[in-house]
Amino acid sequence: MRVAVIGAGVIGLSTALCIHEQYHSLVPSLEVEVYADRYTPHTTSDGAAGLWQPYGSDHSNLQETLWNKETFDHLLGHLGSPAAKEMGLFLISGYNLFTQPVPDPSWKNIVLGFRNLTPKELELFPGYSYGWFNTALVLECRSYLPWLSNRLTQRGVKFFHKKVESFQEVFAQGVDVVINCTGLRARELQPDPELQPGRGQIIKVLAPWVKHFVITHTTDSETYNSPYIIPGSEFTVLGGINQRGNWNEETSAQDHKTIWENCCRLLPTLQKAKIVEEWSGLRPMRPRVRLERETVQHGHCQAEVIHNYGHGGFGITIHWGCAMAAARLLGTILQEKKVASPPQPRL
Amino acid sequence: MAAPKVAVIGAGVIGLSTALCIVETCPSCSLTVLSDQFSPNTTSDIAAGILIPHTYPGTPIHVQKQWFKETFTDLFAISNSAEASEAGVHLISGWQVFKNTPKEELPFWSDVVLGFRLMSEAELQKFPQHRFGQAFTTLKCDCPPYLLWLEKRLKAAGVQMHTRKVADLWELQSEYNIVVNCTGIGAHQLVGDEKLFPVRGQVLKVHAPWVKNFIRDGDGSTYIYPGIHRVTLGGTREMENWSLSPDPGTTKDIFDRCCSLEPSLQVAQDITVKVGLRPSRQCVRVQREVLSQGGVKLLVVHNYGHGAGGFSMHRGTAKEAARLVRDCIAALQASSSRAKL
Numbered sequence: 001m002r003v004a005v006i007g008a009g010v011i012g013l014s015t016a017l018c019i020h021e022q023y024h025s026l027v028p029s030l031e032v033e034v035y036a037d038r039y040t041p042h043t044t045s046d047g048a049a050g051l052w053q054p055y056g057s058d059h060s061n062l063q064e065t066l067w068n069k070e071t072f073d074h075l076l077g078h079l080g081s082p083a084a085k086e087m088g089l090f091l092i093s094g095y096n097l098f099t100q101p102v103p104d105p106s107w108k109n110i111v112l113g114f115r116n117l118t119p120k121e122l123e124l125f126p127g128y129s130y131g132w133f134n135t136a137l138v139l140e141c142r143s144y145l146p147w148l149s150n151r152l153t154q155r156g157v158k159f160f161h162k163k164v165e166s167f168q169e170v171f172a173q174g175v176d177v178v179i180n181c182t183g184l185r186a187r188e189l190q191p192d193p194e195l196q197p198g199r200g201q202i203i204k205v206l207a208p209w210v211k212h213f214v215i216t217h218t219t220d221s222e223t224y225n226s227p228y229i230i231p232g233s234e235f236t237v238l239g240g241i242n243q244r245g246n247w248n249e250e251t252s253a254q255d256h257k258t259i260w261e262n263c264c265r266l267l268p269t270l271q272k273a274k275i276v277e278e279w280s281g282l283r284p285m286r287p288r289v290r291l292e293r294e295t296v297q298h299g300h301c302q303a304e305v306i307h308n309y310g311h312g313g314f315g316i317t318i319h320w321g322c323a324m325a326a327a328r329l330l331g332t333i334l335q336e337k338k339v340a341s342p343p344q345p346r347l
Numbered sequence: 348m349a350a351p352k353v354a355v356i357g358a359g360v361i362g363l364s365t366a367l368c369i370v371e372t373c374p375s376c377s378l379t380v381l382s383d384q385f386s387p388n389t390t391s392d393i394a395a396g397i398l399i400p401h402t403y404p405g406t407p408i409h410v411q412k413q414w415f416k417e418t419f420t421d422l423f424a425i426s427n428s429a430e431a432s433e434a435g436v437h438l439i440s441g442w443q444v445f446k447n448t449p450k451e452e453l454p455f456w457s458d459v460v461l462g463f464r465l466m467s468e469a470e471l472q473k474f475p476q477h478r479f480g481q482a483f484t485t486l487k488c489d490c491p492p493y494l495l496w497l498e499k500r501l502k503a504a505g506v507q508m509h510t511r512k513v514a515d516l517w518e519l520q521s522e523y524n525i526v527v528n529c530t531g532i533g534a535h536q537l538v539g540d541e542k543l544f545p546v547r548g549q550v551l552k553v554h555a556p557w558v559k560n561f562i563r564d565g566d567g568s569t570y571i572y573p574g575i576h577r578v579t580l581g582g583t584r585e586m587e588n589w590s591l592s593p594d595p596g597t598t599k600d601i602f603d604r605c606c607s608l609e610p611s612l613q614v615a616q617d618i619t620v621k622v623g624l625r626p627s628r629q630c631v632r633v634q635r636e637v638l639s640q641g642g643v644k645l646l647v648v649h650n651y652g653h654g655a656g657g658f659s660m661h662r663g664t665a666k667e668a669a670r671l672v673r674d675c676i677a678a679l680q681a682s683s684s685r686a687k688l
Contacts, residue, residue, distance in 0.1 A: 082611075084610070093560055115464065211440070212559075269429060
């Protein structure tokens with residue numbers, strides 16, 4: 001039973017691991033393979049700051065909220081383990097800022113210590129009159145993806161460095177199930193007009209005295225199109241660009257200026273920060289995550305594709321919940337093909 | 348009379364901040380800082396510099412609150428300015444956790460720090476051995492940066508700084524009109540203060556940049572304070588212990604206690620061990636004194652005995668000491684006028 005995961009960003013690798021963990025002992029013939037043309041540190045996930053935070057109230061959907069919660073709880077459980085640092089995982093507290101009162105977000109009880117900001121705290125951020133404080137997590141993909149890759153390699157999962165041009169190409173090689181974790185370029189494998197780029201740009205600086213994240217929100221703007229500051233384990237990420245429909249992966253001098261000026265206005269201490277790197281990437285935006293099964297014709301047979309893409313700017317936030325959902329879909333397929341024992345209760 | 352000559356003895360956080368307040372309050376005087384040690388070799392350099400007050404049994408609470416509030420307000424302004432990184436001042440959030448619910452759930456400083464509240468059940472799950480906790484945001488002054496920044500401001504204001512061991516206050520009588528005693532634990536010998544005693548603290552400074560929140564056990568013995576480049580792990584509170592040598596058994600004990608609060612510290616790197624003697628006293632001595640010897644007077648202002656609360660109270664006590672210096676100057680000018688009559 002050959003399962004091929006296409007895509008090696010956070011979605012692809014975590015889905016591969018979840019599947020292998022759940023089924024390798026139940027399905028002796030299971031072989032999991034990963035196909036991708038880009039591996040860490042060249043994936044979209046690698047550019048993300050890695051802060052666990054779903055979009056605000058405008059994007060709540062119960063299914064996705066559950067997947068977000070599953071991801072947070074899963075990561076929280078790993079915090080106390082010796083692997084946490086290797087995974088790039090740590091707790092962080094910080095601020096969400098608004099120019100007017102807003103309803104509490106769907107995730108207020110998922111994070112730790114959620115509360116509104118006090119007037120004295122708001123003095124730190126002129127121009128913002130309302131906000132939240134909470135403790136969340138950062139998961140840095142520059143560490144997490146290599147960690148996932150190591151776990152997969154230890155389990156005997158094979159990696160192939162190639163660009164897959166079609167599902168058919170993979171089925172023709174004898175793969176039974178394809179897991180499509182190709183992010184924005186899922187469009188190249190199958191038309192999907194709902195899938196659009198949300199271009200982002202970031203500046204990485206050295207500012208180790210900044211210990212909190214600061215995310216601003218502008219009422220009539222796209223999420224993440226408003227300045228944000230997210231400390232990492234080594235560098236701090238400055239951002240605030242989310243341009244829908246812009247396919248340009250090159251960094252723009254205008255966007256650099258916007259990010260720098262806005263972030264320095266938000267946190268004057270950043271003026272002394274040394275710039276280390278610039279990066280630009282395309283968020284795979286979609287009204288809903290596409291997480292579903294599709295049966296495709298392959299010659300005389302029916303082949304199975306499980307789609308798991310379209311996670312926008314919240315891929316890290318939602319990844320584990322989606323990986324488990326994709327694994328459940330695979331379980332159903334394995335059942336149908338009579339290769340697996342009856343479904344085990346999920347631990 | 349000519350510009351009063353003031354000497355501040357001590358170049359830790361108390362000496363330097365007091366000198367700066369004197370410059371601001373008494374611009375007419377000529378000020379010199381004398382110390383046998385400067386940063387990075389002061390007691391202040393060992394401390395984490397976190398603003399979490401220590402309660403002095405002998406000082407009225409409203410006074411301690413006033414001192415803390417002044418310190419917090421001044422540093423808050425620096426933390427949000429372009430100077431913050433040079434000054435080493437930054438905001439930090441975290442938790443103070445207790446194995447047993449304390450008698451006082453709301454300490455006197457709870458409305459001075461930011462966002463103070465009790466921890467939720469979910470937050471306490473991270474600390475299985477603790478059943479009560481407080482979450483808040485406070486400030487931290489990293490040393491050496493903070494002390495070096497104070498030194499820079501003093502030099503810019505024309506203050507002289509000399510390395511000199513003062514063995515007796517009277518040594519200074521011929522050169523200075525007023526002596527400000529900010530010698531910390533050194534006051535035990537310098538002025539023979541038997542009420543001043545060391546509380547030995549051993550700490551580890553480690554490289555663990557992924558730790559972004561502070562964690563403190565309410566018993567005061569175990570704490571994790573992330574600084575700009577290093578995390579301070581502590582500690583010990585050994586009363587009347589004068590030893591400045593690190594103890595390896597203690598190092599292991601501190602490390603283990605901190606790892607049980609924050610397991611990821613197991614992989615912390617570059618561990619260095621430091622020891623400091625907290626200059627402890629029932630109450631902080633901020634007081635004027637007129638010493639007399641053979642018809643000669645020496646005006647002294649004391650500002651020492653901050654124990655574990657030096658950073659938390661430093662601006663407040665510095666301002667009070669500066670006011671006392673101003674009173675001394677006024678007294679000198681009055682007696683000088685009388686002498687002229």
